[in-house]
Amino acid sequence: MEIFGIPHQAFLGQLMLGLVNGAFYAMLSLGLAVIFGLLDVVNFAHGALYMLGAFAAWILMDQAGINYWFALVLAPLLVGLLGMVVERTMLKRLYGLDPLYGLLLTFGLALILEGVFRKLYGVSGQSYPVPELLAGATNLGFMILPNYRAWVVFASIAVCVGTWYTIERTRLGAYLRAGTENAKLVQAFGINVPLMVMLTYGAGAALAGLAGVLAAPVIQVQPLMGSNIIIVVFAVVVIGGMGSILGSVVTGLGLGVIEGFTKVFYPEASNVVVFAIMVIVLMVRPAGLFGKEA
Known part of the structure; x- marks a missing residue:
């Protein structure tokens, strides 16, 4: 059986690969x-x-023997704490100024962090094992589904939906939005x-x-x-609409799938298809697909 001229297993496998990439783009x-929409900072x-x-998870495993499931909680907490320190010591001084200042500051910070880790660990890369619970694959009959990749898609969608609901449908989200629009009143x-x-x-x-x-x-x-993926992610944010949480999630997943299928039908364009879509969207709708017109 073929779909669009390619074997259905190859087609569905590429769909899964696209969804995995799209899950990372979406998150x-x-x-x-969240940061731009609520704080007006281009991070x-x-x-x-x-x-x-990723390095926090690897170091926790390599130095402390902490497994994947604990690292899934501890590593984001550590990165979040670092983010709060950066916000209190650096970014808070730039509020009210042109967003370009925040972009330049965070760009410099990214270069420093990358330089430190290149000095410590080189550029060859470290391998992190798939957790035993998610090892292997499941035969669905029409395709072989890698368990870990299915988990990545499921976990990413769950986190994205939860974040959107918190900001758009809860009292806490209302306070966040109100605080960025009129801090003195709040x-x-x-x-x-x-x-x-913070x-x-x-x-x-x-x-x-x-x-x-x-x-x-x-x-x-x-x-x-990080530097290998961040430019694509910025394109995703622009296409979805700067500051639009729903736009980021939907656009990230969709563009991951489009990029994946481009590798099948026209591999030469797979590295630029996202940017080509961004150019078209900006020409037709400068605010992005889900963004609000100024």
Whole structure:
């Protein structure tokens, strides 16, 4: 049986690969959207935080014998704490200024973090084993489904939906949105806005760290893994709409699938298809697919 001229197993396998890539795009762009949408900071250090999450999981395993499931909790917490320190010591001084200042600061921070880890671990990469519970694959009859990749897709979608619901449908999310639009009014009601802003940046950083832990068993853990993906993730955020959480999730998953199928039908274009779509979207709808027109 063939689908679009290729064997159905190859077609479905490529669909799964696209969904896995799209899951990472969605989680990373979600963190970017949360930070930009609520704090108006273009966080170019997001790729470095993703790398730190993967390295934190590997170091916890290598130095302390901590397994994947504990690292899935501990590593994002550590990255989130680092994010809060960065927000309190650096970014808070830039609020109210042009977002370009935040971009330059976080870009420099990303270069520093990558340089430190290149000095410590080189660029060859470290392998992280797939957890025993998720090893192997499941035969669905029409395709062989790798268990770990299925887990990555499921976990990423669950986290993305949970984050969207928290920000868009809960009282906490309402406080967050109100605090970024009119901080003085929210403070008048007894809400600690600086603490809320710090926790928001920490949560966005933790999402990047969580994506790094999920990626560790799939790719080599190495210092440049963040810089290799962050440009694509920024394109995803622009296509979905800067600051749009729903746009980041839907666009990330969709573009991962499109990129995957491009590798089958026209491999030469697979590295540029996301950017080609970004150009078209910006020409037709500059605010992005889910963004709000100014």
